[in-house]
Amino acid sequence: MRRVRIKDENLEQRIFLQRSLVAAAIVAAMLLLLAGRAFWLQVLRHDHYAELSQGNRSRLEPLPPNRGIIYDRAGRVIAENTPAYQLELVREQAGDLDTILAQLTHFGLLERDDLARVRQLVLSRRSFEAVPIRLQLDDELIARFAVHRHELQGVSLETRMARHYPYGAIGAHALGYVGTISEDDVTRLDKAHYFGIGVVGKTGIERAYEDDLLGSGGHREVLVNAEGRSVELTDAKTGQLRSRQPQAGRDLRLTLDIELQRVAEEAMAGRRGAVVAIDPSNGDVLVLASLPSFDPNGFARGISRRDYLALTEDPDQPLFNRVLRGTYPPGSTIKPIMALAGLEYQVIRPEDKVFCPGHFSLPHSRHRFRDWKREGHGTVDMRNAVMQSCDVYFYRLANTLGIDRIHDIMTRIGFGAPTGIDIGGERGGIMPSPEWKKAAFSGHEQQVWFPGETVILGIGQGYWAATPLQLATATALLAMRGRHYRPRLVRALVDPVTGAVEERAPQLLPPIELKDQANWEVIVDAMVAVTSGPHGTAVRASRGAAYSIAGKTGTAQVFTVGQTEKYDEKKVAERLRDHALFVAFAPAEAPKLVIAVLVENGGHGSSAAAPIARSVFDAYLARGAG
């Protein structure tokens, strides 16, 4: 401290004080700046950041609803939700991924072909997420997993609810199926309703009643940390989390009788075709069978590509719904209705006799429209013509009626338009007319309606195409003497929680009023003769029945026979053989059930189709049930 000082202590102190004050001012200013910044962030921009923070911390987890259960008319469960087992892998718990996958393959829990796909799938998810690596494990695989469980760290057996159809292929075309939501589905669905739901109704009832069956999904907000891992925290922190309980879809009560359906399908086994059975008093569809069928369970649990291709490439087209979408010439099955038209327009009386020489020609034409019975039926009245299915009688009748009147009455009965059944995908078929022909063809010559085209409509051939369902509804109209109902598959919807039942009333369509109501009985009587008369075409199939059946056989040509050839079943390839048809109702005096049967390439309606109808009638009417 003995140094030379040229220092001015006072000056230095003053400088320091002055500088300190400036510094203090700057400190205060900077603190204000910080406080201002905090004010900006926390007060002025608070809402913005609060929202960002909320988005950060939470993630919505779906709570999928239970899909509605489907019951048949007797209350039997035909579509339900059952647990399905699947293997799930959590990468971060599994150690080395390739090692664990190799082990799984070794134990037979993974297919070698699937390995690359599964590996990619697992790597595409976050390491703590459980990734399904093998779906629909059967009992054997579950047992195998149980044995090796301790060697497979990070792999667990999980259950999820999957659609299950206990009757398998029976009724599959009516029920339809659910399947994985595809890209096509995404465009037609409201994605918000399918949060956490992987499947959607694809066809049949499952699709048509999708909105009712689905219910509404719930969700719960879960806290997540920065890695997206869900975390459990104390109540104080979960207070603001939102959640919504899922609401189960509504259960369906069908008109379908699954046991009757089974009878029909078993009677039809090994053949291609369709069986429809309707309660004519209300339009309830009890049987809707299209064969061959398929197992909808495959779709519900994720069908493999190979199995799917096997279904789509099968020449028998098991996925094709013949009842709704198959259009066939109705053949002789429309003869009773044609006769009814003749009576209604008063162009013929029941007792009027027509001579059938085995062929029919238009005036000034040498073309012969041949009868199925080469030698002819001789002299027939209306009852005989229907009973023996005389073609010539109806060639002549159709020609007399003319195309306009035929078109008019057949359209009123429902041909040429969808029946409006409550599931989708239905086709309307074709009820031809000169107008239709003009619209359907482009060439001028093709657009002309020829008189011969009217003639063959008399026996249900030509351009006429109808679905088996249309044949059934038209027959139901005869059975009910003019009253008819829109066919339906769903009778009621039931809320599984409240038990509230929404009944669907039968839909009565505008009835057909005849000028003379007695004419109904003429037709029904003729149809009864088909199954019981001396030369009835369906007598053999109806023998021994405890009830009276009114029916009509039909044989629809697939293959056009030349003018001079004789149709020989045995020579024609199976696929070119005639379709066999049979429509009927029983008991004839108080109809309880209407049936339409079509056997593709079955040959004769009397031998191929009628026995199938008989077994369904027997099963249904023997119960004494309604």
Added chain:
Amino acid sequence: MYEELAASRTRRTVTATARLMRALHLDGMLLSGLAAVGFFGLFVLYSAAGDNTVLWFSQVARFGIGVAVMIAIAQVPDHFIRMVAPIAFVLGLVLLLLVAVAGDVGKGAQRWLDIGIIRFQPSEIMKLAVPMMCAWYLHQRPLPPSLPNVAAVLAMILIPVLLIAGQPDLGTALLVAAAGLLVLVLGGLPWTYLLGGVVAAGAAVPLVWSLLHDYQRQRVLTLLDPQSDALGAGYHIIQSQIAIGSGGVFGKGWTNGSQAQLEFLPERSTDFIFAVIGEELGLLGLLALLAGYLFIVGRSLYMAAQCRDAFTRLLSGSIALTFFVYVFVNAGMVTGLLPVVGVPLPLVSYGGTSLVTLMAGFGMLMSLYSGRKLLGS
């Protein structure tokens, strides 16, 4: 009667405490300020540490060490501090060079020196040694300093700062530079020089830019546009602003900050703890903390102004203001006003070395202040 008795007893207790304080060369007001902010810090750290109670207890222990160091240094006479200033500076410089040659690499930077028993960062010594050296140098020379003296002091600052920045430890380099420069400014550095310095610094920006490491450049760029790299370098800034902003006026409640508790906020118990306060305790919490800092800085500056000579004044003034630089750099970084520089929030952030250095500084401040009183009495 009774009330008077009680009052007089209270008065006696106060006097007894004051006497103890004086005997220990401690300043009661500064100590209260430090204690208030320190306890506030521990309170917040308990939440920020989450389940990691070990971390919290170790911080409590460090506070204990810090207080012990502060009290110990407060007992050192001010002239002794002045005497050891050049020695500390030279020693620090040697150690910095040693680090550059033989230091451990931790977290990608060469900062640590392992001397067998403990590992420590010599740059921490420089936080005090540089202002001590500058004050010591200027103390012997007339003030305001002449140009050659300014140049000499600048050299004393620049050499260690460059060594530290080269480790690289930009945060500490910045604080050491600030500590030294503040001595110069408080000593009366002519405003013209100061202005010139600022202009020169501005001109040097491109040069500094070229010398910066990539990650340092990135931090500056990120400050200008955090969204440009929302999941990378901008992540820290975005998440800390979300944390603070979402806290609102009253905060989400202690230990209830979702940003902090759910790990969205990086470095929540160290450099970004300011954001935890903003989120959980809201604007009120932040203002309370800033008020605490203001009190500490104000009291420290007051104490500096009371000092008896240039050395003590300059050194204590520098310690007071450097403390505020800490606060501003950290809070500015966390609120998005300044680029991300690794500077802890003083007395609050988890971390040992800087806390001990800080407390040592306050011990020194108390020693220098009590020196004035001794002379006065």
